[in-house]
Amino acid sequence: MSRKRWRAVKEIRIADVARLAGVSTATVSRVLSDPDKVRQKTHDLVMEAVRRSGYTPNSTAQKLRTRRTMNVLVVAPRLTNPVFAETLRGVDDELTQSGYGIIIGNLDNRREREARYVDLALSRQVDGVLLLTGYIPENGTRSMRESGLPIVAMCAAIDDDMIPNVVVQDREASRRAVEYLARLGHRKFGYISGTPGSIIESERFGGFLEGIAAAGLSQDEIVRWEGPFVFSTGVAAAESFLQMTERPTGIFAACDESAIGFIKRVRSERVRVPQDVSVIGFDGIELSDYTEPTLTTFRQPLHELGRAGADTLMKLIRKEMKPGDWNVRLPLELLERDTTGPVLHKDYKSLRRATI
Amino acid sequence: MSRKRWRAVKEIRIADVARLAGVSTATVSRVLSDPDKVRQKTHDLVMEAVRRSGYTPNSTAQKLRTRRTMNVLVVAPRLTNPVFAETLRGVDDELTQSGYGIIIGNLDNRREREARYVDLALSRQVDGVLLLTGYIPENGTRSMRESGLPIVAMCAAIDDDMIPNVVVQDREASRRAVEYLARLGHRKFGYISGTPGSIIESERFGGFLEGIAAAGLSQDEIVRWEGPFVFSTGVAAAESFLQMTERPTGIFAACDESAIGFIKRVRSERVRVPQDVSVIGFDGIELSDYTEPTLTTFRQPLHELGRAGADTLMKLIRKEMKPGDWNVRLPLELLERDTTGPVLHKDYKSLRRATI
DNA sequence: CATCAAGATGTAATCGATTACAAAGATCGA
DNA sequence: TCGATCTTTGTAATCGATTACATCTTGATG
Incomplete structure (x- = not known):
């Protein structure tokens, strides 16, 4: 049983890749995000350097610069609730497809936990919020809304012009x-x-x-x-x-x-x-x-509900719709x-x- | 029904607060993170400015600078599994206490989803990884481990010196x-x-x-x-x-x-x-x-298992332990x-x- | 061959915080 | 009052990417 001493591996930055490929950081960035903007030859050169160095972009730096975190907050009443779990699956399907990640906000039926998630949202760790609970208090919701953060309510209807409802009947x-x-x-x-x-x-x-x-x-x-x-x-x-x-x-x-x-x-x-x-x-x-x-x-059409909610949020984030434009009320099956x-x-x- | 035109609210930066309080950004930062380092009077001045402006620090910028994301990735086999949900509750309890957030990696029993979460981990969006599944493939686990990322295995035992196991018997x-x-x-x-x-x-x-x-x-x-x-x-x-x-x-x-x-x-x-x-x-x-x-x-002592796993990961992240130091095997109750x-x-x- | 447009690449500013280091201010004893 | 010491505050570099703008290539056209 070999026991090497643990030690953090040195991080590879975009500058390292640029040096390795003999180009500028701008070019490396372009290759990775918008390949059509560079010559095929340069593209191959850079990709080879990326491969050789095992470079992965630091997403935190990307986020800071682009102002998109590619994460959404999903606030849930209680994790062990099977209804919630199934809805979350639908949400996950839709968000994964759009490249978004899920940060879980678990209230565990305790209202005092709300503050934490409101903070999370306000400190811009997420691009949007899905409320699967009827518990976020009026002033919490309001401050999130006032900060311009896209929100979708998937608990029973929230009566607010600025928050689309995606709910069951x-x-x-x-x-x-x-x-x-x-x-x-x-x-x-x-x-x-x-x-x-x-x-x-x-x-x-x-x-x-x-x-x-x-x-x-x-x-x-x-x-x-x-x-x-x-x-x-x-x-x-x-x-x-x-x-x-x-x-x-x-x-x-x-x-x-x-x-x-x-x-x-x-x-x-x-x-x-x-x-x-x-x-x-x-x-x-x-x-x-x-x-x-x-x-x-x-x-309840939970999977569908989850997808519809996530889809609405995506539209809101991409500004393809305004909050008042959209309300979904899915029927239940007896x-x-x-x-x-x-x-x-x-x-x-x-x-x-x-x-x- | 008033329909104001939707528009993003201007963000308040630390510089704005500094100007408002008549101090430098360094001072504002110190008030917020290490209040003992500043005079009481300055402290009050700054806090008042924070309150008046409604400032919340941009956590992405904080992350970039401090290199801590305060998030961990929890990789799960399937969200609707009640065993998983209960474990996650334990994890959540412990992590919330330490100020960490949870990013959900839902495999939904499909192995091809792994790659996405390995990427997420490698792009340093998280400070550590909890594996609640036996599915992450050998090379995925290896590349995460080689990047120096703290990992704890909570599925059945993974035979790797560098990865602590927190499992049930x-x-x-x-x-x-x-x-x-x-x-x-x-x-x-x-x-x-x-x-x-x-x-x-x-x-x-x-x-x-x-x-x-x-x-x-x-x-x-x-x-x-x-x-x-x-x-x-x-x-x-x-x-x-x-x-x-x-x-x-x-x-x-x-x-x-x-x-x-x-x-x-x-x-x-x-x-x-x-x-x-x-x-x-x-x-x-x-x-x-x-x-x-x-x-x-x-x-299964699921709640306890979740807490123990999260606790182990915290210790690993804070370098209070080395990976080989720790293995937990909790007993089950008939x-x-x-x-x-x-x-x-x-x-x-x-x-x-x-x-x- | 000269000219110009389009395309490819590089330079450097920028996102918004933290923090090393420098500078200024307060405190105290002689 | 003066300097030594300790506290408090400010200046500017830094984290690692993206991207506006400038510059350089390339190629087409008359």
Whole structure:
């Protein structure tokens, strides 16, 4: 096992390559960035010197001079959220194609982390910002916007002329969820919330209420359980549900995880899904197709959303559009699976029991 | 709706602040980076000017001058992998504390993407590299190492003196998984693989074989199903399993997802877990506690792993250690849950049936 | 062959900070 | 008050590229 002493290798600068090729630094630079501007012969000479020396341009110097960092900041609510991960894949696909890199801004659901990323943006370490969270506060967003930095909001809509929104139709889908359950005969509803205070949660709850109203029901009829976008929120909701004497028959969960947590808990107490209670989720995460029974839910077009957001940001950075020019609202797809079914009326239910 | 014409705001440079405060740029710089070096009065004067002008230092210029980018590259196999996401959280915690940022290198399981990130590293956009993947090829790793860039390997061990390894004890845990099943009386084993060719997979399969040997069994006794680290690999394995006449009774899956896929599929054909077949997973993802039945598995200390890896990289960057000085191998924790149980011998099984 | 335009290359300013070194100012004891 | 010493501040070089402008080649054309 040879143990050479560690030591930094001397850096090769553009001047070294120029000397090696017998040309000026300007020529080397031109060969690398705009080859048509130099004679073929010189081009080959320089490339050979580049190859021999193993030169790689110092991107920091390039950035300083060109004022383009080729990086964008992606602010995320929580890294372990699968919805976020899938969106990020779409973002990554698009940005990589354009030669941009991703700097991760992970809030980890703690608002105090925002300041750090606002600073990052303001110190011009990035050419643009993608907000995958509804958490950046009004004044943080404002100072970023005022600095002229391109921003795209991919959380639920931010109401700001200067910030294009690329979002999914949360509100519409939530309303449709209720309508769907109502069409199956459900009249008593439960709502399992997402992280209280987040824009996404309020959009989804808003849509849910619209659906309730559209079905001609009063808000007094509904039950609402609060908690963040995680499994255990559904489990807690189930505990409460199990205590009730007049149970709702139609449950809308603001995310698939809580829907799954709910179902698992109630089934362990011999409550049948969908015979005793119908559950509809939101997101369409991969797992929702692997539960027992498979989950009825709305699939978010996350990959597409990520690409669309990144594409919009690219357009903004390249000044191919102005902020007000563009808003995208992608539709969700209802996946009718096995956790929803028609309401079984009491008599029908006993009838059915008798025949089994 | 007012629509002002969009226009970049003029940048404020350190010279502007200096002029505003009536001092030199050197003084402003000192106030910001080493306040003890200036008189209190000057300090206040400068800070007031900073505040009034809304100055934020241009970090690109700082980087060029100080030769520190305060960014590290994290190379990941696939963003949507929950194991990766959880590790990244640990990395993020540690790096944020040290003021470092994360640039994401997403391979998305495609090797051809490596080149891009090797370039990124070589062009000194980052101060160090964390490899969360076993995919960076030998020559990519070598050129990064030769450039003197600090690297830490957090995939399974890379055999290179110059690269510290911070890993979990994959091999040992896999061996223990077999031992555990053997102690429950199992003699016929099945192995559901992870992504063929990845270092992680070969470590886990290696450990599995060690366990088989330790149990005094021959390799002929085992069945091996191949596929990537995803649900569907387990489903496919289950299809094959269901066709068999002499089925294995002890299944080791190289990741929780495939274990869950397997269980779901066999249960839908009325195979009972753990009575008919015991299944043990690997990773300990959150979901493994929400399946029916709950999954016996090895929990990786992912958050800790992420922190340890990032900490090691920090030490390397600050030259507080040399690459050969340090290797970490974290143990895994066996979570004994409900998908494993003793082998039921035929006679015992019928006896048991009779009593029910 | 002279002239001129187009093309290729070189020179040096520039991006915006940090910091070595020089210069000026404060402090103190004799 | 004077110089010695220590603090504070300013001047200008520097990091490593890009690029406007100047200069030199080349080649075409009358």
